[in-house]
Amino acid sequence: MKLVVTSVVDTAGGVREITFAAPDGAELPGFVPGSHLVVTAGERTNAYSVTSDGVAPTHYSISVLRVAEGNGGSRWMHDRVSIGDVIDVESPRSAFAPAARAGKHLFFAGGIGVTPIVSHLRAARRWGRDVQVLYVFREGHAAHIDDVVDLAGRDAELFIDRESFAIRLAQVLADQPVGTHMYACGPVGMIDTVVESAAALGWPQSRIHVERFGADALEAGDRFAVRLTESSATLDIPSGTSVLEALEDHGMSIPNRCRQGVCGECRLPLSGGTPVHRDLYLTDEEKRAGDAFMPCVSRASEGCTLEVPL
Ligand code: FES
Numbered sequence: 628m629k630l631v632v633t634s635v636v637d638t639a640g641g642v643r644e645i646t647f648a649a650p651d652g653a654e655l656p657g658f659v660p661g662s663h664l665v666v667t668a669g670e671r672t673n674a675y676s677v678t679s680d681g682v683a684p685t686h687y688s689i690s691v692l693r694v695a696e697g698n699g700g701s702r703w704m705h706d707r708v709s710i711g712d713v714i715d716v717e718s719p720r721s722a723f724a725p726a727a728r729a730g731k732h733l734f735f736a737g738g739i740g741v742t743p744i745v746s747h748l749r750a751a752r753r754w755g756r757d758v759q760v761l762y763v764f765r766e767g768h769a770a771h772i773d774d775v776v777d778l779a780g781r782d783a784e785l786f787i788d789r790e791s792f793a794i795r796l797a798q799v800l801a802d803q804p805v806g807t808h809m810y811a812c813g814p815v816g817m818i819d820t821v822v823e824s825a826a827a828l829g830w831p832q833s834r835i836h837v838e839r840f841g842a843d844a845l846e847a848g849d850r851f852a853v854r855l856t857e858s859s860a861t862l863d864i865p866s867g868t869s870v871l872e873a874l875e876d877h878g879m880s881i882p883n884r885c886r887q888g889v890c891g892e893c894r895l896p897l898s899g900g901t902p903v904h905r906d907l908y909l910t911d912e913e914k915r916a917g918d919a920f921m922p923c924v925s926r927a928s929e930g931c932t933l934e935v936p937l
Pocket residue numbers: 882883884885886887888889890891892893894906908921922923924
């Protein structure tokens with residue numbers, strides 16, 4: 628859909644808040660907390676967490692961190708977008724939704740990873756859910772700090788150094804009521820720390836929800852293989868090469884648009900193997916089902932083989 632930019636505000640540490648609305652001011656499709664807005668910015672398509680309220684919305688707000696060495700999408704959003712511009716936007720998609728049956732929602736946010744947490748906190752406030760949030764950021768770079776404090780109140784704890792965050796993280800993970808679900812969004816290192824700490828304390832995988840940043844921050848990954856079951860070919864996927872690139876090098880044409888794991892165009896069925904999903908397109912449920920993956924960003928662990936019916 629085409630939406631008009633109604634507000635552009637530069638906030639802490641290189642973060643720009645951009646708000647979109649329908650040209651006629653009409654209500655927009657609602658969305659669940661943690662949803663992404665897929666925005667086409669120049670030649671790039673990127674996904675951004677929606678930070679505004681998802682119930683009967685008349686606008687969508689996103690916060691974009693300027694990433695100098697990224698794919699150019701964030702620079703475009705910072706340098707080229709002005710109030711009144713009409714931008715191509717797809718309806719928000721859920722990829723990091725709250726667990727319906729959770730007794731409590733525990734959030735860990737790192738840096739700009741606070742953005743999906745803000746929409747979770749808004750919904751939690753609206754529905755009276757029990758929350759706790761730990762937010763770590765670099766001093767002077769605290770996006771949405773007022774929202775976090777306002778929405779979570781005394782259940783918010785703020786950190787400007789990783790050491791005190793890590794100490795508190797271990798305490799908090801060890802002291803949760805049964806039924807708590809945990810959500811983490813932030814840099815790869817922070818997510819790994821949170822997930823490893825939770826696993827060491829015996830948290831079941833089903834109560835751990837993470838959102839890694841987009842392809843701007845993706846690592847090169849392990850070497851693995853893809854077996855094409857229809858054509859009986861096996862492709863080697865070295866570190867730093869995507870499955871999509873390997874398929875193209877093999878002479879296959881796979882539809883794609885963003886090559887960032889956000890648009891959904893390159894989705895492929897999967898008939899075997901366990902992928903490491905790194906996209907922002909498939910829902911948690913689809914990722915758990917394990918019968919599809921996005922070859923532009925998703926991979927497998929070292930030495931594994933994914934089977935694709937091509
Ligand atoms: S090309 Fe957009 S998700 Fe893969």
